[in-house]
Amino acid sequence: MANPSNLQMIPFRGSVLENTEFNLHNLFLHQIISGDDRNQAILIDGKPTPSPNFGQTAVNDWAIYEGVGSDATLVARAQGMHMRADSFYNSFIMVFKAERFNGSTLEIMGASLEENSTNDWAIVGGTGVFAMARGVIERKTPEVVETGKIVQELSINGFCRRKFVLTKLGPWGNQGSSTHDIQEKPGHLVSVTIFSGVIFDAISFAYIDENGTSRTSGRWGGFGGNSTVIQLGSSEFVKGLSGTIVANYLGYLNIISSFKLVTTARTYGPFGTQIGGTSFETSVPEDATIVGFFGSSNQIYMTSIGVYTIS
Template identity: 35%
Template sequence: MANPAYYQSSLVSQQVQQKEHLLHLYLYQRGEQPAGGGNQRVIVKPGLPFQFGEAVVIDWSVYDGVPLNAKLVGRAQGSSFAAQSTGFSSWAYGFNIVFTDARFGGSGLKLDGMQGTEKGEWAVVGGTGQFGGAQGTATFAFIKPQPDPTAHVWELHLRFVCTAFTKQTPPIKVEPPVGGNGGQAVGVAAKPQRLLSVTIGHGDVIDSLSFSYVDEAGNNQTAGPWGGKGGVSKTIKLKPTETVNKIIGTTGSFGGHVVVNSLEIVTNLDTYGPYGKGNGTQFAIPQKDNSRVVCFHGRAGLFLDAIGVYAAEN
């Protein structure tokens, strides 16, 4: 049978990673009408033995500690039901811990399970935001003596794992340099991912090139200056959403050597340059139009003798 239009499935095509989380929280249950204001309400009360069938909506406060230094970090919101008809009261809980603090605000955890004694365990059966796909356990216990006379305080230890798909990064292609054979080969050691800035020293030709970039590990790196100290310096700082799509320039003879005569940087937002003088043989790199420049390599001595790029597909 063919799948309906609203459904898709496939084998997992990305590497999956699991991250373990440990949380230590305190739930403040204030009942319906304590002095400090209630945070739960009975919505069904059939009057059966052992409170069987009673239903309660909860909106408990969640703190990172006990008074006086406790910080409110979220709310425990959901419901509980008296689910045992004989012997003693036993409550079935299902609620979400909705975080409101700066670190995890907007994220949530789903807890589910029974409580019939002062100590026990609930299941962590899901999560959202930074806790997406959470699976694990939450052990609870009533604190004795109670730190707040207006509340029942539950100490909660959560241990769970979240499954995440690792972000796939496009392959980096190293395109050969254009220009002359003078100077020394120059390049970078860390695998690049994104350009941050480019500084060009220029006069009659391109005197030097330096730049900053983000490597594969997410660290900021710098390279250069490659070349001499002459010319006027121009720095291009790329905006967070700006990518270098094309390097346009010319190469030609200067002082008996073939060097890079001019450079123009074309991004998805703007065009910078040209820098230097545009005599000589024209070039444009990378070769593919749907690529972006993430780093440079080449040759340099007194000037920028040759320039190549590390390119990734958009």
């Protein structure tokens, strides 16, 4: 670990954003109608008139994944009911299980119009991260993957009230000749690009600021190394980082020689080489996530790095 005197914790004023935009894409609702693994059950049988199965009512606990395959990450469960008139009317709570959103909910209402190529459901409320949410869920025509199973692709677009505390942790390393930071308070990390070869050369990242505007940091560090783009999934969040600081590399003093990122999905790196020196490592609490970086560099390499976290 870095020396504790190297660690800053600077909390920003807590804020409430009334119109925070959120977008979750590439989500797939798995509706299992029959079989041992079914996730819905009929409570009331339907009548033949005035339309087939009129009044049929079922309870559902549909699973929503980030992907279609069996190894896809569970994001949420759609728990509620659906009933048949001319089409199916749905009313359910989307209870999130993904770590950053765990326990938060969206209240969903809408019809399933099977004859249309696309179909929207309304977001009429929410709790937790999605407090007072409103918006729409775009639902593509159901696809039968196998007998008794239907998969629907969902794209969630909405606005909610968000209260957060932004905290600055670090930096780890030594002050270089150039200081790097961002001007706008970050709200969500979208991607991180690492430039590295034998040594960790540079970093850049894309993020959404507190007003919902897309931002990029620019490239911090030197101009060497090959680039690796870490594109974060909609339910993937950065939870920690680590690295190695070497006192002297080819005459360059106190540089970060290796760098690693840990997300809720996997570990990226190490980038560069762990060639002795002093190691550093940090992770954030369960209810927090890393949303940006700051640091310093010399003419060629990064010399220190710190993070912004949000909780």
